[in-house]
Amino acid sequence: MPDLPDATYLTDFHAYRAEHDPDGRCWTYLERTWTWGEAWHDVRRFAGALQAEGIVRGDRIAFLDKNNPAILTATQACCLLGSANAIVNWRLAGDELDYVINDAGARILFVGHELAPSIDLIRDRLVGVERIVVVGGDDDELEAWLAAATPVERQPGVDPDDVCLVMYSSGTTGRPKGVMLTQHNMVVHTLSAMGDIEYGPDDTMLVAMPMFHVGGSSYALFGPATGTHGYIIREVDPQLLAGAMMAGATHAFLVPAVVAALLQAGPQAMALFSRLKAFSYGAAPMPLPVLRGAIEHWPDTAFMQVYGMTEMGGVVTILDDAAHRDAEHPERLVSAGRPIPGVELRVVDVTTLQDVEPGGSGELWWRTEQNTVGYLGRPEATAELLVAADDGGGPWLRSGDIGRVDDGGFVFIEDRVKDMIITGGENVYSPEVERVLAEHPAVLETAVIGVPDDRWGETVKAVVAFRPEHTVDPQELIDFARERLAHYKAPRTVDVVEALPRNPSGKILKRDLRKGYWPSDGRQV
Structure with missing residues (x-):
């Protein structure tokens, strides 16, 4: 792997590539390939x-689109101003x-442009939005907006601890919460978080x-860092x-559901992906039959599983290729691997x-140092997430996951304190x-x-009890x-019961509900 450039601000990686390899390939999207120099000019x-529109340090913009290099451009542009991209x-x-x-x-x-009609329907409810810019398609407004702009450099006063990304994660109230991630x-x-995977030009x-996931955006940032x-x-x-x-x-980097679909598609599909030098996966547990099938079909591919969460900027543990092929410890295939450099872990009685x-x-x-500074506008939720340390160091982040660590330092995720469901890499x-x-x-x-x-990995099931003298077909509820x-x-499915199981204090016993569906090996996640 080439030496990584020194970086204080998130844009330092891209600026380095633009200076040292301006004609190298940066991004390919649809029919166009940008060089590092061209893409950096777009960032500026x-x-x-944004500055001409009055965006200043501490402000936020939002980007609603399927994957597009313009999302990465917007994030880095916000970094130059000290603002943030949601x-x-x-x-x-x-x-x-x-x-x-x-x-x-x-x-x-x-x-x-594909999503613009959905915004048209709610435009009158977007109380703080001063301007909407359509991206792509016949009605594209982005290119003309950029063409009229004067490029700028990083603005005075911008700090590495400025929030640059806001990514929404589901919350205890049932409403998503904005996770604030800084440039640092x-x-x-x-x-x-790259592990021992080799990247290069x-x-x-x-x-x-999806770039709205921390896994999509943070993985894409490996490109400027390594020149890939x-x-x-x-x-x-x-x-x-x-x-x-x-x-x-x-x-x-893909979710396990994609690998399962490739296996179902047959040998030809698996053979096409066997060209990969490195395959990373995460966001959901990989069923063992799927993982073993992938390793068998891709013997020359380096495997890496990652575990993390939005609130930690992405990855905090890695199961590397050697652990995937360790015949003496096959049980570690279902682990989340070991913490990456700079990450400390405690296992705490709840x-x-x-x-x-x-x-x-x-x-x-x-x-x-990857830990979020908190939830946007949610001081109470932030206080529940981040716990002050007794040693005077930075706060500890409560993951909501139940797990253990074996004698080799491998982390096993066993259950969740929070009732999060991960289906195909999506958090519900x-x-x-x-x-x-x-x-x-x-x-x-x-x-x-x-x-x-x-x-x-998981699908969503509802267990319901109807009101007296009421009943409907489960499909109606879906x-x-x-x-x-x-x-x-x-x-995906609905089960009907007379009453939900509860403990003496009246709390619904979801663990009892899960028992009928999960295997008896202890895994319930």
Whole structure:
């Protein structure tokens, strides 16, 4: 791997490439390839255009689009001004969209042309948005907006601790929360989270994961750091994936559901991806049959599993290629690997808040310079997330995951304190779904859980009890939820019971509900 440039600000990586390799390949998207010099000029123009609109340090913009290099350009442009880019999940339904955009406090909204009609429907509810810029298509406004701008450099007063990204993560209220990530958070992550995977100017990274996920944006930032060409596709689509492989992709980061689909597609599809030098996966557990099948079909590919969360800027543990092939410890294939450099871990009893004995299970608490500075406008939620340290160091971040560490330092994720469901790499927070189902007139009470699925890792299941003298077909409840939520959040299945199990204090026992669906080996995540 080439030496990584010194970086204090997130834009230092790209500026270095533009200076030292201006004609090298930066990004390929649709029919165009940008050089490092051209892409850096776009960053500076974008910053100049934002400045001309009155965007200053501390302000926020929002970007709603499928994968597009303009999203990465916008993020880096914000870095030059000390402002932040809130990247919005394009799969959200209308009432979710206006909530996130308004919560972000975005002054300018950039929207992909395919998604512009959904914004037209809620425009009158976007109370703080001063301007909307359509990106792409016949009605593109971005190019003319940039062409009229004067490029600018980093502005005086900009600090590495300025927030540069706001990424929305589901919250305990059932509404998403904006995770604030600083330039320093992302610089540290970029320098620490590549593991032993080799990247370089002769390689091509397939950038397929949605950029509204921290995994999509943080992975794409490895390109400027290493000088690696990024091949960006709009979304995870079989034809687009195959096109990327035919174009020479050497590195990829995907969710396990994609690998399961490739295995189902047959040997020809697996053979196409066997050209990869390195394959990274994460965002959801990889079912063992799928993982073993991939290792068998791709014997010359280096494998890397990653575990992390939005609140930690991305990756905090890595299961490297050697561990994937360690015949003496096959049980570690289901682990999350070991912490990356600069990351500290405690395993804490959720009742006493004291460290458990070595090898014991508890909530995973993390400390790293990657940790978020908090949730946007949510001081109480931030206080629940970040716990002050007794040693005078930085705060510990409560992950909400239950796990243990073996004698080799490998972390095993066993359950979740929070009721998060991960389906195909998408996070679904059960109270958000429960809140919607509870609005149906026939529903008395409901609990939403994740159940195992060989392709998606987990799928969403609702368990409901009806009001007296009420009953509806389960499909009606599924359709009801799909009208109000992104489809991946809506339950795939609905079970009807007379009453939900509860403990003496009245709390619904979701663990009891899960028992009928999860294997008996202890895994419930």
